[in-house]
Amino acid sequence: MSATVVTVTSGKGGVGKTTATANLGVALAEAEQRVVCIDADIGLRNLDVVMGLENRIVYDLVDIVEGRCKLRQAMIKDKRLGNLYLIPAAQTRDKTAVSPRDMVKLTDELRKDFDWVLIDSPAGIERGFRNALAPADIVLIVTNPEVSAVRDADRIIGMVEAEEKEPPRLILNRVKPEMVRRGEMLTTEDVLDVLAIDLIGVVPEDDGVITASNQGLPVALNPRSKAGKAFREIARRLMGEEVPLEALQSPNGFIRRISRLVRG
């Protein structure tokens, strides 16, 4: 048994990397996969609060790397799902406390006991990102349908390709179908056209994500949440299932097709 290491990254901050990591972790664990999530954002840890596990932290990633604890001691078991774990980031250190080689060594140890190792990458293109990227088998790039976020995603795609990793796949997060319909937000097709990468899922904007983070209960646990459903579907796609992409923004597809014809 050997885990697949999935790194969730974006370039730009605030697009939903941590939310995506927490929700994919929960969704995979609900599908009876053994999952460990690693917060690689040393100095700015947040995956713990999004997963609602902040009160259980004793040791962290840097403690493991520097030999102050055993790997198992820093792994926090999820409150609800017995097969989901978190390795939190250190809060009082910086990214240089860990090297890309440390991350490869750590994940190699975890591979034996898990199906999935999910790494929440920090924003940026420096050391923290390098640490998160080094052990990745699969890279997921999170972006929003906004010029600045897509631009940064393009830069990250170039860097992932330069590392000779498998081509990354895209999570388009925080899509507002109503704005797309009015021509006020980039469509999924626009973003894919510009970035030229494969899509793994589109997540609609959902107030439930905020209330979920208020409570430390990822939306993927909520069967009524639209964003939660999108994350559960992405998890199934990661597991190799063919899950059709729901057309989020195309009740007006007919009109758009006509207008495309008219424009020639």
Add this chain to the structure above:
Amino acid sequence: MVILDWLRGRERSSAHQAKERLQLVLVHDRADLPPGKLEALKDDLIEVLSRHVEIDSRAVQISLTRERNEQRLIANIPLAPARARRRPLN
């Protein structure tokens, strides 16, 4: 006409502007050639070409384009009007 305008609405929409701006900015990002550098390149190009042939330097156009994964630098260099070229050089 009103219907045509409505159907063509997306061309003026902010989403359309976003896509056009993104495509332009990414072409420059990917080539690591910001617009200012491209202008400098154009000036150098005009200087070199002028040593060999008379060109209409004000009409020179240079741009970056992208198709799929291929980047291309396109220069459009009109020669000086024939009459000007035929003038004897003193």
